[in-house]
Amino acid sequence: MRHNRTVRKLGVKRNHRLAMMRNMVTSLLDHGRVTTTDSRAKVLKSLVDGMITKGKSNTVHARRMANQTIRDRAVLKKLFNVIAVDFSNRNGGYTRIVKWGHRKGDNASLSLVELVNYKPTIPEESDKKKGEKAKAQKDSSAAQ
Secondary structure (H helix, E strand, O other): OHHHHEEEOOOOOOOHHHHHHHHHHHHHHOOOOOEEEEEHHHHHHHHHHHHEEEEEEEHHHHHHHHHOOOOOHHHHHHHHHHHHHOOOOOOOOOEEEEEEOOOOOOOEEEEEEEEEEOOOOOOOOOOOHHHHHHHHHHHHHHOO
16 A cells, blocks of 8 residues: 555665756756656655745745756756746746656657747758758659
């Protein structure tokens, strides 16, 4: 029976679990979304939601608390100055978990954890690359 067991161990030791979750929280806040296993995604969601809630208070104490988990200064600054401001009108539910299929190697079920306001950025092609593609299409049509 698992009565009163709140910690998900994720099959690793405490220090490994702590480091893994710190890295995943930092990556999610930096990139906007992360692909991971279902059980890790559930733990990650609760940690990130707590970090964003701390970011909304924007106090010195909150920054120090968040700094225990997020060691990257740029991501910490992004959390307090950008992400927390975006979610200022929202009370919780900052992340979503989307089922993402199965991993090839071990068939583990994967999930995509992303911020609710995440919008993927599509890199625009430079004019030079556009010109090269157009030239290649003209050459291939002329060769036929």
